Amino acid sequence: MNHKLLFVLSQVVLLGVLFSCTSTTPTRPSDMPDRQYLEMEAELVFDEALKNYRENRLQLAIENFEDLIRSYPNSRKRAESYYLMGDAQYRLRQYPQAIHTLNTLITTYPQNEFSTKALLLIAQTYFSGEDYLQAAAFSIRFLDRVQDNPLAQEAHQLLEELVYSYLTVGELDQLAETYQQATVRDKLLYVLARRYSQKNEFSKARRVLIDLLQHYPDSAYYVAARTLYEQIRISGGYDLSEIRRTEQDSSYHRPVLPAKALSIGLICPLTGRYAVYGQAVQAGIKLAIKKFESREGIQINLVTRDSQADPIVALQAVNQLIEAEEVVAILGPVMSDPTVVVAGVAQGHHIPLITPTATDRDISSIGSYIFRLNATTATQGVEMADYAVNELGYRKFGLLYSTNPGAIQLARSFENRVLQYGGFIVSDQQFVEGTTDFREQMEALKAAEPEAIYIPATPAEAVLIAPQLAYHHIDAQILGSEGWGDESVIRLGERYVNHAIFTAQFYSSTDSPVGTQFQSTFQYEYGYKPDRTAALGYDAVNLILSCVAQGNTTPTAIQQCLARTRDYEGASGKITFLESGDAKRDVVLLTIIDGNFVEVHD
Known part of the structure; x- marks a missing residue:
């Protein structure tokens, strides 16, 4: 067989292998039941949707989830797809769509675990959309289902924020009346009573306190409610004996609170x-x-x-x-x-x-x-070096930092980690705090041709340095510290800070x-x-x-x-x-894309 024929056959085989590898449709064994085969197809669609969801391609993930829900009505992944689709819509600030999706999940699968989680997500969505009454209502519904769960703490904190800072007196009264059996009704009553007393509506405050003290003797708010009632009694002539509760029943731990500020x-x-x-x-x-x-x-x-x-x-x-x-x-x-x-x-x-x-x-x-x-400077410098070497694959680095001790520590921790990996610091440039002209440092960095430059800087320094890098035609990847995470860097740095990567501990677009x-x-x-x-x-x-x-x-x-x-x-x-x-803190990596901070995923 001649070489030309061998080459042609090999290309045919290679194309066949490539085609089979890129196909998204599973091969169906002849004896496989229809239901099992359809579930396999649904799993493939779900995996693709989940990949897009995790990689922050949220609109594409929504389309994938919609495809699964529409095409595979009996799939085991359908409830989870509703939930993740609602979460993606929430993260894209498509609040009406998210609420519709999640309510459909709750109606279709009322006992499913994702339906329970959906209650909290709906509450968060209403909160972001500034419908605080609905946000509180769904928080209460969630807490009536879930007590011993990490998400319960999130729900309690959201509800606390709502009742103390956002809900009107009328809305609090409405919630307390609507959710008579709610596990958090004592909280609603206590806050409502305080709000009434602050408005000098003592008769309404007294009514609410009597409700709380008579029906919730084991409440964490009992002692505070009793104290408030006593204050109202003194100011308004009400008799504390109206509360049908003896002192012998009051064997509750009462924190010793300060007598003065x-x-x-x-x-x-x-x-x-x-x-x-x-x-x-x-x-x-x-x-x-x-x-x-x-x-x-x-x-x-x-x-x-x-x-x-x-x-x-x-x-x-x-x-x-x-x-x-x-x-x-x-x-x-x-x-x-x-x-x-x-x-x-x-x-x-x-x-x-x-x-x-x-x-x-x-x-x-x-x-x-x-x-x-x-987080310590050492932690931040090490995390940045780990990502730059292991994920981005860089080996040649420049350093640009001020005489500030914190900046020096960041630079040294980054350098030490790079050297541990066998990388190189090809240019080490320092400047005096307050410097505005970095021409000397720029020329040295350009001559060294680093793949990336680590710049632990303040926001003010960052917005001065980034344009000068561009002016001197230095194309190296910018790596930074938490100073790059200030809103002023985006506003003043404009296009010059685009695609800079930096460490941070607080992300203003967090889903927390x-x-x-x-x-x-x-x-x-x-x-x-x-x-x-x-x-x-x-x-x-x-x-x-x-x-x-x-x-x-x-x-x-x-x-x-x-x-x-x-x-x-x-x-x-x-x-x-x-x-x-020291606090045990997670360091996150952020980048700047088109005027927004975006979390970097490995």
């Missing part, structure tokens, strides 16, 4: 170069305190000192807070250098301190009263209900979107306030309570404090 200290830069970070932390903290005071009726005195990001000024501030203000806990400072100084003083006086944003790796080693929410609620409340309160710094400040004070609500009102009691924190659902993600005092 508790003072919490905040040290952060409110003036100077880093004021933007301090102001963001302060905004998140004030929002959390406002909500806490409204919900718990406990007054918090936030005593704020401007550190100017200066360790000496911060040292004076912490001594004032401890000695003159008698604070029970301290938040901040924001920058690492002042935090190291302040933490030593707080530890010496046994005052718990949570720094929301500092990243220096030595902070948590100062002592057991010191806690940190932010707590994160979503925080973003919505923050924007309603201040008129602009929060960044990750505001979210960390919000979480830091909420961790302390949750301890206070449990009756921990001394510095030592708060420290012990914080040390027990496990899987706390915060606006910046789940928080667990390790024995070191």
